[in-house]
Amino acid sequence: MMDVKYKDLIAFHGHSCPGLAIGYRMTTAALSFFPGKRSEDEELVAIVENNACGVDALQVLSGCTFGKGNLIFKDYGKHVYTLYERKSKKGVRVVFNFGGIPENLRQDRAQFIDWLLTVPEKEIIQSREVAIDAPAPARIFKSVTCEFCGEEAMETRIRKVAGKTACIPCAEKQLGI
């Protein structure tokens, strides 16, 4: 975690932008409660309340990634991340405060990014410990072959259509939905 720099976030995200800088500040604020940790497996879990650019910063910095099952998306459109550490059962909630941004800054994108990366944390971010239930760990299920397309799908996503085993896209096609 300690070796990850903003340029590494740009390399992953593909470009620099205010959203990425916001995610950088929010994630480093959250991780300051869990020193030295980047999640190799599911030690940390992140619950993100938006799917904006900043979540890419969170993925790289925290190791809570879409493919690992420890990135939970709640589609609330809010700049809020909650990080949870399974071992300590500690939760931290971080909120970005748009009201802290001087209005004239937004006009110059490069200057705005610089400002976001360097402004004192307390001016743009609120963070506090919270009590939350442990999120369910990611699970792996066996695959079953769809009798319509012949492709495999996870058994929990298999449907029955006219007595046949169907993956969701084939089931919807058969049912005309």
Add this chain to the structure above:
Amino acid sequence: MMDVKYKDLIAFHGHSCPGLAIGYRMTTAALSFFPGKRSEDEELVAIVENNACGVDALQVLSGCTFGKGNLIFKDYGKHVYTLYERKSKKGVRVVFNFGGIPENLRQDRAQFIDWLLTVPEKEIIQSREVAIDAPAPARIFKSVTCEFCGEEAMETRIRKVAGKTACIPCAEKQLGI
């Protein structure tokens, strides 16, 4: 894209595993249709039909990331990725074939990963061009302050409860759901 190695995928995902190796092979197969490209912005869009480990390989290799809006998740539990290039309007569908894996290989995890990384592509992957509609680009909306918690939420996620502006968590709390 060309400089990304399997070790870079491990660095992002946090560990090596068969799922990451599968994602590596699926993504490189898909990207072979779009030479030299890693999506800096939304030039490429990926539609993934699972949220398993392999999607982390896809994020790093293709630049289709959760935070950039060009990673579309369809929860079908299928090892299928479809990549779409906006400029050429070309789509490519890649399917992983679990039937191609010798049964005894799965018992030795390290050996299984090595095999997945080196087996000829045609034994485990089917890829073909497909015609698909262009996915909608990511959009940014303004934020509105929730009158209950005082936090901001994207205007498309704002609800009205008892005549007041509410974010989704506050709306659900007010309504007891």
